[in-house]
Amino acid sequence: MLEPADLGPGARGVFTTRAGGVSWGPYAAGDGSGGLNLGFHVGDDEDRVIANRDLVDRHAGQHVAWMSQRHSARVRLVTRPPGRGRTTLGEYDALVGRRTGPGAPAVGVMVADCVPLLLATGSGDLVAAVHVGRQGLADGVVAATLEMLADHGAALPELHAALGPSICGRCYEVPAALREEVAGVVPAARSTTSWSTPALDIPAGVEAQLAGAGVRWVRRAAACTYEDERFYSYRRDGRTGRFAGVVRPA
Numbered sequence: 506m507l508e509p510a511d512l513g514p515g516a517r518g519v520f521t522t523r524a525g526g527v528s529w530g531p532y533a534a535g536d537g538s539g540g541l542n543l544g545f546h547v548g549d550d551e552d553r554v555i556a557n558r559d560l561v562d563r564h565a566g567q568h569v570a571w572m573s574q575r576h577s578a579r580v581r582l583v584t585r586p587p588g589r590g591r592t593t594l595g596e597y598d599a600l601v602g603r604r605t606g607p608g609a610p611a612v613g614v615m616v617a618d619c620v621p622l623l624l625a626t627g628s629g630d631l632v633a634a635v636h637v638g639r640q641g642l643a644d645g646v647v648a649a650t651l652e653m654l655a656d657h658g659a660a661l662p663e664l665h666a667a668l669g670p671s672i673c674g675r676c677y678e679v680p681a682a683l684r685e686e687v688a689g690v691v692p693a694a695r696s697t698t699s700w701s702t703p704a705l706d707i708p709a710g711v712e713a714q715l716a717g718a719g720v721r722w723v724r725r726a727a728a729c730t731y732e733d734e735r736f737y738s739y740r741r742d743g744r745t746g747r748f749a750g751v752v753r754p755a
Contacts, residue, residue, distance in 0.1 A: 506541060507564065510750065511724050513665035515629025518752040519564065520621060520669040520726065522735045526557040532746040535734035542737070542746025543571075544615050549746060555589075562589070565611040565753055572597040574615065576640040578649045582657070583610045599635040599650040603657055604754050611753030617737040618677075618730050620707050621669035621750030624650065626659050629754035637711050639679070643690045647714045665722045666715055669750045670736045673729035674706025675699040677740070 506525030510518030524534035526541030532549045533540040541557050542549050562568050567586045573593045580599040587594065587610075594600065600612035612634040614621045619638040625631070635641075635650050655661055674696030679687075684703040687710075688695035694710030697703065708725055715723050730738040737746045 508669075508726070510623050510667035510669065510752070511665070512623060512625040512632075512667055512752060513627050513722065515627050515755055516625035516632050516665070516752055517755050518623045518625065518667055518750065520750050521561065521748045523737050523746060523748055524735065526553070526560060528553045528557060528746060531742065531744045540746055541748065543749050544747030547746055548744065559589070561613070561749065561751060565751055567611055567753070568592070569611045569613040569751055570594055570600055570602065571613050571615070572600055572636075574598050574636045576636075576638050578641060578644040578646040580646070580649050580653050582653065583612055586610050598641050598646050599633060601650065601653050601657070602632045602753065604630045609754040611751055613749045613751040615747040615749050616669070616671065616730075617739040617745055617747050618672040620671040620711050622647070622711060623667045623669070623750045623752040624654065625665050625752055626654075627663055627665065631657055631659050632752045632754060634750055634752055637707060639683075639687050639694075639705055639707060642694060642707055642710045642714075643687050647711060648718065651718050651720070662719045662721050664720045666720050666724070667750075668708050668711055668723070668725040670726045670728035670730050670733065670748075671708055672731045672738065672740055674704050674709060676729055676731040677705050677707065678702050679705050
């Protein structure tokens with residue numbers, strides 16, 4: 506159900522899998538057992554999604570803050586835990602959680618091939634969850650998140666970053682013109698599939714942007730969502746669920 510994310514001593518981070526929940530049909534786990542789909546927007550039963558989110562909240566020790574993701578570069582600051590269940594904080598693609606007291610917020614990002622990026626300062630006073638697809642990568646959602654973290658006191662070289670499971674550059678086939686468009690902004694994202702067609706490597710692009718900003722502590726999950734059925738993949742399955750990356754101060 507949960508894959509730990511190494512985010513240093515001040516934060517607790519996890520990436521969920523598709524197993525360990527109560528969803529069925531296209532949202533079930535790979536072995537046919539209950540799936541941990543966390544997205545309301547994919548056609549799953551609402552009560553089951555709420556039950557799945559409750560499971561994640563229980564692990565986090567509080568309600569997780571979610572956003573309505575739109576492949577943008579919009580970032581929101583979160584200073585307290587939200588309400589239960591269906592609550593979202595608006596149309597954003599990154600949430601920065603700032604500890605202001607005992608109710609330090611947990612923030613989450615949902616994906617099914619895009620990169621779930623988690624960030625934390627060494628103290629855990631600042632954490633972030635970022636949704637990075639090809640559009641967000643090119644439009645600067647990583648830079649926008651780092652800018653907000655720095656504005657609130659984070660030293661970027663001391664940040665810890667964890668990239669969760671996502672589709673890899675060997676599997677993310679795109680039209681040649683789209684590859685050139687994105688690679689024109691982020692050259693490190695240029696790739697070729699294992700069957701020799703144009704592709705994008707979004708995780709490599711994220712790593713390059715983090716390195717360019719001076720972030721030194723970067724860890725990347727090896728799993729490709731298209732190849733690894735432990736995770737939801739829109740490219741592989743079409744109608745499917747969403748797994749998540751969640752981080753909170755320790």
